[in-house]
Amino acid sequence: MPIEVSNLTHTYMKGTTSEVTAISGVSFRIEDGEFVGLIGATGSGKSTLIQHLNGLLRPTSGTVLVDGVDIWSKGVSLKQIRRKIGLVFQYPEQQVFEETVYDDIAFGPRNLGFSQAEVEARVEKACELVGLDKELLPRSPFELSGGQVRRVAIAGILAIQPKVLILDEPTAGLDPKGRMEILDNIKQLHETGMTVILVSHNMDDVARLCERVMVLEKGTLVFDGPAREVFTQREFLYSKQLRPPEVTLLMEKLRQRGWAVRQDVLTVEEAYAEIMKELRKKGVAGAI
C-alpha cells in the first residue's frame, strides 16, 4: 500500500494568535517495502508529519493517499487505515495503560473484534517479533524496564499486523544494548517485507538501516534521497542542525591524517573493511 502525500500543510491552532504551521507544502511517495528514515532538528515537524500518514491528524491543506485513495474522502474508514498503517508514538511508555502486558498488546486486536484464540495467537507472534519474554505477559507494564516497555508498545502495534510500521524515536533514552536489539528487530521486520518509516535522532542508526532519507527543516522537506547521498553532505547536515554519523566522521578524521579511505562509509562494517584495506597496504594488518 503505497502512501502518497501531496502538498501537505498542517497548522496547529489555526486562526488563533498562537497558530503554528508545523508542516508546509510537503510532497513525497513511499512504495511498498521501503525503509525510510525521517530526520530533522527538534520541532522540524517529524511527529506532526507522520501522524498524517494514518489519519491521526487531518491536513490543513493537501492530501494523503493510501493505495491511491484520499484517506479523508467520504466513505474511507480511518479505522481500516490505522489497521494497515501502525504508528508507535514517541515515548510509548506514556501510552501503556492496561493492567497487564498481555492486555496492553491485546488491546488492538481485541478492538478489531478478533476471537480470543486469534487475539492470543497475535499477542504471541508479536512478542516473538520484538523479542519480548512471554513470562512478562501477566506482569504490570509499570514494572518493566524502559527497553521492555518499548517492546510492549511495538508489539501492541504489530499485533494489529499492519503493512506499514511507523516508529517515532523508538530507541530514545535506551541504553546501547536495548537500542541495538530493538533496531535489529525492526530490521528483521523490514526484511519480511514490511514498509518501515523510522524517525530518529541517531544518525548512525538511520545510516545503517535506511536506504532512503527524508530531511525536514521548519516543516519543509529539504532532502529526499539515498542515505549515502545525504550523509556525505556534511555542511548541508550541519546547516539543518544535524550531523553525519559518527562512523562517517571517523573516516573523515582518518583522511585528514592521510589515510586513503572512502568518505561515504555508513556502517561499522564498511568502516572496518576500509580500515583493514589501508592497514594491509601499510603492511601492518598481520600485526593486529
Ligand SMILES: Nc1ncnc2c1ncn2[C@@H]1O[C@H](COP(=O)(O)OP(=O)(O)O)[C@@H](O)[C@H]1O
Ligand atoms: N499539539 C500541538 N499543538 C500546537 N503546536 C504543536 C503541537 N505539536 C507540535 N506543535 C508544534 O509544531 C512544530 C513541529 O513539532 P513536532 O511535529 O513535534 O516536531 P518534531 O517531532 O520534529 O520535534 C513545533 O513548533 C511544535 O511546537
Ligand SMILES: [Mg+2]
Ligand atoms: Mg517528535
